[in-house]
Amino acid sequence: MDFKKWMTENTKNIDSQLNQYLPEKNAKQIDLYKSMRYSLLSSGKRIRPLLTIASYELYRQDTRLVMPFACALEMVHAYSLIHDDLPAMDNDALRRGKPTNHIVFGEAMAILAGDALLNKAFETVLNFSDSSIAPEQKLQCMQLLASASGSEGMIGGQVVDMFVNEKTQSELEYRHRLKTGALIISACQIGATLGGATHHELNLLTDFAQYLGLAFQIKDDILDCTANEEELGKPINSDQKNDKLTYVSLLGLEESENLLNEYTKKAVRSLHYFGSRGNRLNEIALYLLERKK
Amino acid sequence: MDFKKWMTENTKNIDSQLNQYLPEKNAKQIDLYKSMRYSLLSSGKRIRPLLTIASYELYRQDTRLVMPFACALEMVHAYSLIHDDLPAMDNDALRRGKPTNHIVFGEAMAILAGDALLNKAFETVLNFSDSSIAPEQKLQCMQLLASASGSEGMIGGQVVDMFVNEKTQSELEYRHRLKTGALIISACQIGATLGGATHHELNLLTDFAQYLGLAFQIKDDILDCTANEEELGKPINSDQKNDKLTYVSLLGLEESENLLNEYTKKAVRSLHYFGSRGNRLNEIALYLLERKK
Numbered sequence: 001m002d003f004k005k006w007m008t009e010n011t012k013n014i015d016s017q018l019n020q021y022l023p024e025k026n027a028k029q030i031d032l033y034k035s036m037r038y039s040l041l042s043s044g045k046r047i048r049p050l051l052t053i054a055s056y057e058l059y060r061q062d063t064r065l066v067m068p069f070a071c072a073l074e075m076v077h078a079y080s081l082i083h084d085d086l087p088a089m090d091n092d093a094l095r096r097g098k099p100t101n102h103i104v105f106g107e108a109m110a111i112l113a114g115d116a117l118l119n120k121a122f123e124t125v126l127n128f129s130d131s132s133i134a135p136e137q138k139l140q141c142m143q144l145l146a147s148a149s150g151s152e153g154m155i156g157g158q159v160v161d162m163f164v165n166e167k168t169q170s171e172l173e174y175r176h177r178l179k180t181g182a183l184i185i186s187a188c189q190i191g192a193t194l195g196g197a198t199h200h201e202l203n204l205l206t207d208f209a210q211y212l213g214l215a216f217q218i219k220d221d222i223l224d225c226t227a228n229e230e231e232l233g234k235p236i237n238s239d240q241k242n243d244k245l246t247y248v249s250l251l252g253l254e255e256s257e258n259l260l261n262e263y264t265k266k267a268v269r270s271l272h273y274f275g276s277r278g279n280r281l282n283e284i285a286l287y288l289l290e291r292k293k
Numbered sequence: 294m295d296f297k298k299w300m301t302e303n304t305k306n307i308d309s310q311l312n313q314y315l316p317e318k319n320a321k322q323i324d325l326y327k328s329m330r331y332s333l334l335s336s337g338k339r340i341r342p343l344l345t346i347a348s349y350e351l352y353r354q355d356t357r358l359v360m361p362f363a364c365a366l367e368m369v370h371a372y373s374l375i376h377d378d379l380p381a382m383d384n385d386a387l388r389r390g391k392p393t394n395h396i397v398f399g400e401a402m403a404i405l406a407g408d409a410l411l412n413k414a415f416e417t418v419l420n421f422s423d424s425s426i427a428p429e430q431k432l433q434c435m436q437l438l439a440s441a442s443g444s445e446g447m448i449g450g451q452v453v454d455m456f457v458n459e460k461t462q463s464e465l466e467y468r469h470r471l472k473t474g475a476l477i478i479s480a481c482q483i484g485a486t487l488g489g490a491t492h493h494e495l496n497l498l499t500d501f502a503q504y505l506g507l508a509f510q511i512k513d514d515i516l517d518c519t520a521n522e523e524e525l526g527k528p529i530n531s532d533q534k535n536d537k538l539t540y541v542s543l544l545g546l547e548e549s550e551n552l553l554n555e556y557t558k559k560a561v562r563s564l565h566y567f568g569s570r571g572n573r574l575n576e577i578a579l580y581l582l583e584r585k586k
Contacts, residue, residue, distance in 0.1 A: 028452075029445075029452040031452070031456060032444055032452045083408060086404065088399075108381045108382050108455050111381060111382070112448055112451060114408070115376060115407070116443060116444040119442055119443040120444065122435070122439045123443050126435055126439050126440075135427075135432055139431065143416075143420065146412060146415045147419075155408050156325065159322040160322060163324060163401075163402070
C-alpha cells in the first residue's frame with residue numbers, strides 16, 4: 001500500500017476508534033464529553049498513534065490489538081494541548097484552525113476536560129481485554145506510557161518550557177526531549193513491544209524516535225517563522241512573542257534547516273537494521289520533514 | 294491494636310511511603326516536585342489509603358503489598374484538591390490550614406502539579422513489582438482506580454459541582470456519589486480485591502463505602518456551618534458563599550445530623566457479615582462521624 005493511502009486509512013481508523021472510546025453520553029456531565037471530544041476529535045496529524053501502528057506493523061498486521069494504546073497516546077497529547085493553551089500557561093486562542101478549548105468551554109471545563117482525557121487514556125487501555133495480549137505486556141506498555149507522560153517526561157518538559165530561561169542548544173533540546181520527545185519515543189516503543197520486538201530492536205526504534213522527535217520540533221520552529229497562520233491553523237511567530245528560545249532564534253533559519261535534515265537522516269539510518277520492513281517509519285520521517293503544518 | 298494507635302501508625306507509614314514515591318529531585322523541574330509535595334505531604338486525614346489498608350486487613354496483614362495502591366489513591370485525591378481550588382474553579386486560598394497550591398506556586402505550576410500527581414498515581418502502581426500480586430490483579434485494581442477517578446467518577450462529580458444547579462436531595466447525592474463517593478468506594482474495593490475478597494464480599498464493602506461516602510459528605514456540610522476556620526483549616530460557610538446546595542441548606546442542621554447517623558448505621562450494618570474482622574472499618578466509620586475537621 002502506498003504511504004498516502006496507508007496514512008489516510010489509518011487516520012480514519014484512529015478517528016473512528018477515538019469516537020467510539022469517547023461517546024457523547026446523555027448524562028449530567030454531557031458538556032464534559034463535548035469539551036473532551038472537541039479537542040480530541042479535531043483534525044490533528046495523529047502522528048503518535050500512526051507511529052505506534054507503524055512500529056507494530058514491523059511485526060504484525062492485525063492493528064486491532066494496538067488501537068487502544070495508539071488512541072491512549074492521542075488522548076494524552078490532546079489533554080496536554082488543552083492545558084498548555086490555558087490562560088495561566090501559553091494563553092493561546094487558536095489551535096488547529098479553531099478556537100482553543102477554554103475559549104469555547106471556559107477555563108474550568110477546559111481544565112477538567114484535560115484531566116479527564118489523561119484519565120481516559122488509562123481507562124481505555126485498562127478496559128480493553130483481549131487474550132492475545134498478556135497482562136504483563138499490557139502493564140509494560142502502560143508503564144512506558146505513564147513514565148513518558150509524567151513529571152520526568154511530558155509534564156516535566158512543560159515545566160521547563162514555562163519556567164526555565166534557556167540559553168543554549170543543549171538546554172533547548174532537554175526541554176524538547178521531555179515535552180515532545182518522550183511521548184513520541186513511547187509511541188514507537190509501545191507499538192514495537194506489542195509486536196514482540198527484541199531488546200536490541202527496541203533500542204534502535206528508540207534512537208529513531210529520539211531523532212524524529214527533535215526533527216519534528218525543529219520543523220515546528222521553522223514553520224512558526226515561515227508559514228502563514230491560515231495554513232498552520234495556529235498563531236505564527238508565537239515563540240518570538242512569548243520570548244521563547246527556538247532553533248531558529250538560536251541558529252538562524254538556514255542552520256536550522258541543516259539540522260532538521262541531519263536529524264531526519266539519523267532517524268532514517270536507525271531503521272537500516274529492519275531493511276524494507278522499516279519503509280513505513282521511513283516514510284513517516286520524510287512526511288514530517290516535508291510537512292506544511 | 295487499639296484504633297488510635299492503628300491510625301497513627303498507618304498514617305505515619307502512608308506519609309513515609311508518599312515521601313519515598315515522590316522524592317525532591319535535583320532536576321530542572323525541581324519546583325514541580327516542590328509543588329506536588331506541598332499538597333501531597335500536607336496533613337490530610339488520609340481517609341482513602343486508610344480505608345484501602347483496613348479493607349485489605351480483612352484478609353491479610355502484610356500491608357506492604359497494598360501500600361502503592363493506597364498511596365495512589367491519596368495522589369489522586371491531592372491532585373483533585375489542587376485543581377478544585379484553582380481560581381477558575383472554587384478559587385479557594387486556604388486548604389488544610391495552609392495557602393492553597395496556586396497561591397504558593399502560581400496557577401500554571403498548580404495545574405501541572407495536579408496533572409503530574411494524577412499521572413504519578415498510575416506510575417506508582419505500575420512501577421511496583423512484586424511476585425505476590427498477579428498481573429491480572431494489578432490490572433483489576435488499576436481499572437477500579439481509573440474508573441473511579443474519571444469522567445464517570447470523580448471528575449464527572451466536579452463537573453456537576455461546577456455546572457449543575459441542583460435543587461433536590463437526589464441531585465445532591467448524585468454529585469457526591471461521583472465526586473467523593475467513587476474514590477472512597479474504590480479505596481475499599483482495591484484493598485479487598487488485593488486481599489482476595491469474593492464477589493459477595495466486594496458487594497458488601499461497596500455498600501459500606503457508599504453509605505460512608507455520603508455520611509462523610511453530610512459531616513463536611515455540617516462542619517462547614519458549625520466549625521471555626523482555625524479548627525477546620527479551610528474557610529467556613531464556603532458553600533453558602535458559593536451558593537452551593539448542601540445537606541444543611543436543604544434539610545436543616547437537625548435533619549442533616551439525623552441523616553448522618555442513619556447513613557453511618559447503614560454503613561456499619563453492611564459489615565455484619567464480617568463479624569469482628571470488620572471492627573477496623575467500623576471504627577473508621579465512627580471516627581468520621583465524630584470528627585471535628
